Amino acid sequence: MSEALCGEVMGGDRAKALDAVRQLLGLSNCTITETYDHYLASARKIFGMDVAIIASVKDGTFTPLRMLSSRPLPIQAGRALALETTFSVEAIRTGHAISCPHVAHDPVLRLHPIYTDTKLESYMGAPIRIGEEIIGTFSLLDPAPRDYPFAPESMALLELLAETLGRAIERDRLEAERREADKERTAAIAFFQTAFANAPIGITLVDLDGKFLRANPAACRLFGYSEEELQARDFQSLTYPDDLSLDLEHLAKMKAGLISEYEMDKRYVRPDGTIVWAQLNVALVRNEDGSPRCFISQIHDITAERTMIQELDHKRTQLEEANQKLTQLASLDPLTGTLNRRALRQRLDQEMARANAEGTPLAFIMVDVDDFKPYNDRYGHLAGDVALKEVAQCMRAASRADDAVCRFGGEEFLLLLPQTPQAEARKVAERVRESIATSTALPERVTVSAGVHVYTPSEKGLPIDRLIAQADAALYEAKRNGKNRVEMM
Numbered sequence: 001m002s003e004a005l006c007g008e009v010m011g012g013d014r015a016k017a018l019d020a021v022r023q024l025l026g027l028s029n030c031t032i033t034e035t036y037d038h039y040l041a042s043a044r045k046i047f048g049m050d051v052a053i054i055a056s057v058k059d060g061t062f063t064p065l066r067m068l069s070s071r072p073l074p075i076q077a078g079r080a081l082a083l084e085t086t087f088s089v090e091a092i093r094t095g096h097a098i099s100c101p102h103v104a105h106d107p108v109l110r111l112h113p114i115y116t117d118t119k120l121e122s123y124m125g126a127p128i129r130i131g132e133e134i135i136g137t138f139s140l141l142d143p144a145p146r147d148y149p150f151a152p153e154s155m156a157l158l159e160l161l162a163e164t165l166g167r168a169i170e171r172d173r174l175e176a177e178r179r180e181a182d183k184e185r186t187a188a189i190a191f192f193q194t195a196f197a198n199a200p201i202g203i204t205l206v207d208l209d210g211k212f213l214r215a216n217p218a219a220c221r222l223f224g225y226s227e228e229e230l231q232a233r234d235f236q237s238l239t240y241p242d243d244l245s246l247d248l249e250h251l252a253k254m255k256a257g258l259i260s261e262y263e264m265d266k267r268y269v270r271p272d273g274t275i276v277w278a279q280l281n282v283a284l285v286r287n288e289d290g291s292p293r294c295f296i297s298q299i300h301d302i303t304a305e306r307t308m309i310q311e312l313d314h315k316r317t318q319l320e321e322a323n324q325k326l327t328q329l330a331s332l333d334p335l336t337g338t339l340n341r342r343a344l345r346q347r348l349d350q351e352m353a354r355a356n357a358e359g360t361p362l363a364f365i366m367v368d369v370d371d372f373k374p375y376n377d378r379y380g381h382l383a384g385d386v387a388l389k390e391v392a393q394c395m396r397a398a399s400r401a402d403d404a405v406c407r408f409g410g411e412e413f414l415l416l417l418p419q420t421p422q423a424e425a426r427k428v429a430e431r432v433r434e435s436i437a438t439s440t441a442l443p444e445r446v447t448v449s450a451g452v453h454v455y456t457p458s459e460k461g462l463p464i465d466r467l468i469a470q471a472d473a474a475l476y477e478a479k480r481n482g483k484n485r486v487e488m489m
Contacts, residue, residue: 020046021157025164025334032172036066039138039165044068047154049140051120054128054165055088056136062086065136071143074117085113087123088137095134097126097155097162101146121145124155126162130170138162156382167334171326178322185315188308202278202299205285208255208292210234222278222301224270240267240275247280254284255292265302277303333407335385336392344406344414348464351404351418355455362455363417363425366471367395367432370447370483372411379443390441391448398435399428414468422454422488429486437484447484451475 020042027035040052051069055062063080067073075081083089087109091098100123103109109123118141125139138161202219206212212230220227223238239247243266250262261283267275279300287293331343339347355362369375369391376384388411395405395413404416415432417425429450437447451474455467474489481487 021161024161027168032169033066035165035168035172037068039161040066040068043138043140043158043161046157047124047140049122049124049142051139051141053139053141054136055086055139057083057088057092057127057134060084062088062137075114087112087114087141088125088139091125091127091137091139092134095127097124097159099124099150099155101149104145119143124150124158126155126158128162128166128169130166130173135166135169138165153380153382156380160382164334174322174326178319178326181315181319181322185312185319188312188315191308202297202301204230204235204297204299206235206295206297208294210236210251213294219299222276222299223268224272224274238268240269243267250282251295254282254295260284276301277306336389336407338392338396338413339404339406341406341408344404344408344416347404347406347416351416352455352464354418356457356460358419359457360419361421363420363422363428364453364455364467364471365415365417365425365429365432366408366451366468366475367391367413367415367429367448368450368475368479369411370449370479375444375446383443387442387446390439391436391446394435394439395432398432403428414471420454422452425452425454426486426488433484433486449475449478449483450486451478451489452486453489 024039024042027038030038036054040054044050044052050071051067051073053064053067053075055064057063060083061080062083062085064075064077067075067077083092087100087103089112090108100106100109103115103121103123109115114120120141120143122142122145123139125137127134128136128138138158140158200218202222203216204212204219205214211234215223215225215227215230220230223230225233236244236248243264246264247266250259250264253259254262261281263279263281265277266280267277269275279302281298281300282295285293285296331339333340351362354360369387372384372387375387379387388407391411392405392407392413395415399405399415400417402418406414406416408414415428417428420428429452433448433450437445439446451471453467453470453474455462459467470489474487477489478485478487
C-alpha cells in the first residue's frame with residue numbers, strides 16, 4: 001500500500017489499514033454472511049464512510065445482501081430495487097470502481113432517485129466479479145461531501161477488496177454446488193434402491209429352440225407384447241442383434257452340460273422400435289430322465305438403472321470438478337497462484353518421506369526479492385503485487401515439472417526440488433535468478449537472491465524447519481555478498 005493511500009485511509013494509520021486488509025484476506029471458516037459483515041465493517045473504518053452496502057446485481061435489479069449504517073435508510077437488505085435507480089448502475093456500466101466526492105455537484109449521480117431519497121453526498125463503489133461476470137457491487141456512501149476527489153490508491157484498494165470478496169462468494173457457491181450435487185447423488189441412489197427393490201420381475205418359459213412357451217404380465221409389459229403374441233415368437237427375434245451371439249453361446253454351453261445357469265445384461269427391441277435393457281438370469285429345466293426340457297428366465301428391466309448410472313456419472317463428474325476447484329483454492333496463495341504454507345507443509349512431508357525411503361537428495365532454494373521495499377515505495381502496493389506475480393511466474397517457468405514453488409512470506413519464496421543433487425540444484429537456482437533478472441514485464445529491473453541447501457538421508461532426523469533455515473542462511477550470504485546471486489549452504 002502506498003504512502004498516499006495510507007495517508008488517506010483511517011486517518012493515516014497505515015498499520016491499522018494494512019492489518020484490516022490482511023484480516024479480510026485471511027478470513028476462513030466464516031459463513032458468507034459473516035464474511036459480508038467483516039468486509040462492511042472494515043471498509044467503513046478504512047475509508048471513513050458511514051454507509052456500506054454489498055448487493056447482488058442481476059437482470060437489471062439491485063438487491064442489497066448486507067448493509068451497515070449508523071442511520072436509517074430507505075432501502076432494506078433483501079428488497080430488490082431497479083438497478084437504474086442506484087449509483088451502482090454507473091459502476092456496472094464502466095466495469096470498474098467509480099467515486100464522487102460531492103454528489104450534489106455531479107450532473108449524473110445527483111439525478112438518481114437514491115440521492116433524492118437519502119441525500120448521501122459522497123460515494124465510492126466497485127463491481128464484484130466471479131470470473132468475467134459482474135454479480136454485484138461493493139458500495140460506500142456518506143452524508144458528508146468530500147473536499148477532494150478520492151485518491152487513485154483508495155479506488156485501487158476498493159477494487160482489490162471487491163475482487164477478494166468475489167473470490168469468497170465464488171468459494172461459497174462452489175461449496176453449495178458440491179453439497180447439492182452430493183445430496184442429489186444420495187437421493188438418486190436411495191430412489192434407485194427403493195425402486196428396484198419393489199420392481200416386478202418378468203418370468204418366461206422358453207423351449208430349447210427359443211420359442212416362448214409362457215410369459216407373466218411383467219414380462220409382457222417389458223417386451224411390449226401380449227402373452228399370445230409372444231408365444232408366436234422366439235426370443236431371438238426380440239433380441240438386439242449385437243447381443244444375440246453371446247446369449248446363444250451361453251445357451252449352447254447350458255445344453256451341453258458345461259454350465260447350469262448364466263446371467264447377462266442384454267437389450268430387447270420392442271414393437272415400436274425402442275430398446276429396453278434387461279438383466280437376464282437363465283436356468284435349464286430338465287426332464288425326469290435328465291434330458292433338457294426348456295429354459296426358465298427371470299428378466300429384470302434395468303433401463304432406468306442404466307439411465308440413472310449415466311446421470312450419476314454426470315453428477316459424480318460435477319462433484320469431482322467442484323471438489324478439485326475447492327482443493328485448488330484452498331492450497332494456493334491467492335496473489336501469486338503458488339502453493340501456500342499449508343500446502344507446502346504437506347508437500348514437504350511427502351518429499352521428505354520419499355527422499356528417506358529412496359535415499360535421494362532433496363533441494364531447498366530460498367528466494368527473496370532484492371530491495372523490494374524501495375520498489376514498493378516507488379510504485380505503490382498494487383505494483384508491488386504485480387512484481388510478486390511476475391517473480392512467481394518466472395520461478396514456475398524456470399523450474400521443472402516436479403518442482404514445487406511456494407510463497408513463503410511477503411516477498412520470499414521457497415522452491416522445493418525432489419531427487420536433485422547440489423550441482424543440478426544450483427543450475428535451477430541460477431536459471432530462476434536469470435529469468436527474473438532478464439524479465440521486461442515490470443517498470444524497472446527486479447532481481448532476486450537465492451540460497452540453496454540440499455538435504456541428504458545422512459541428515460535424517462533433522463527437523464524440516466532446520467533444513468529451511470540452512471537455505472535461509474545461504475540466502476543471507478547471497479544478500480551480504482552483493483545480491484542478485486546464488487549461494488550454497
